[in-house]
Amino acid sequence: MEGRSLRVYNTDRTFFSKITNTITKLLIPTKVGINGVLISIKRNSLLKAYENFTLSSNLEEEKKEALSKKYEDVYTLYLDAIDKNIVDSVYKKVKNNTATEFEKDALSRYYLIVHLKEDDYTEYKYRKQKYLLELDYQTVLNSEKEKLIEKYKKFYCYKMENIYKGILKYYSIKLADNLTLVAKDEIYNKIFATLEEYIVNILPLKFKNNSTELYKEIVGEYEGFERYTVGKLDQNEIIEKNMILLGISRRLFTHSLPLMVAEQCYIKLLKDVRSLIVDTRIIKKQEKAYSLLIKLIEEYNMKLLSTKVYWDKPKLRQEYRKFWDEYKRLEDLKDENEEKYLxxxxxxxxxxxxxxxLKNENKYFKIIKFYKNKLVELGVMKKLKNSCTSYTGTYVKQRVH
Incomplete structure (x- = not known):
């Protein structure tokens, strides 16, 4: 009887496999093209709806609501079209190894955001919108169509600002929860990262399209922040960068990042810089951190506490008023004798x-010691030797009547 054997083929090398892969690769660009056309149609509808929505302020309430609803509906369809493009086209291009580096990066970022859905749906909702808009914004810029770019930028700035405000407001609410110290630190870091994203990506666009006094006042602070966007930052520079971010946020996100939350952020930075001072053994770095502390204390008092209206305890308000009066008195000294003023x-x-x-001496004993040594150097305190002299003689114990 003739022997039979089973032949195993490499499916990647068979004729049918090759032709299937070829057809798939041919169809992917077609699908990308179709999705691109759909996105373009939805985008144009959105820009039209947005334009009508922005002009609706003088209309009757009923018409205004109708235009607002239409804008929101069109916006949802537009985002769905971009989302579908990623799932249908970009994913398949990555799978078939025909994707560009930009597309690969886009897909990896997409899955990082999708991962948030189970753990934190609210953050996922904001982050996904932000991501999809950023993605299509790049597409619009690459089109090099000036009119389209100009129209889209207006919508983009408006919508992204609202999204960032929503994210910051959400983080502010989360801070009120009963969180662990680690979880709180994570929220603080997210707040700083979100502020940085906004200031790097959106604020420059706002500068170009907005010439109000508010943005003119921020320019100086923004230029100060730009120094920290290049190169690797050390811990001191990170704290200083976050201080500048908070300062700018007091002008841009007054409601989204309430004063109480901003105060917590400042206190967090003060704790960080105090720790940096006592943990640094290199004198030069310690002095650098100390200089930052002085700057941070001034920022905290000038930009936040001076605007604080409601205090938990009247005593704290009185104490701060004394401090503020003394600070303002010193301001008069600035022009006369700057060295003495400083x-x-x-x-x-x-x-x-x-x-x-000193309210928590056990926790802050190291920085307390540092402060006291500084005050000794400045001639405000005296350092007494920790010793005593005893006299020889006979001591008699007597009962006191």
């Missing part, structure tokens, strides 16, 4: 912060 200001800031950390 010295007196340093003493005021350190003395005031010393009072705060």
């Amino acid at each position: 010295r007196e200001k340093e003493i005021l800031f350190i003395t005031n912060d010393l009072k705060q950390v």
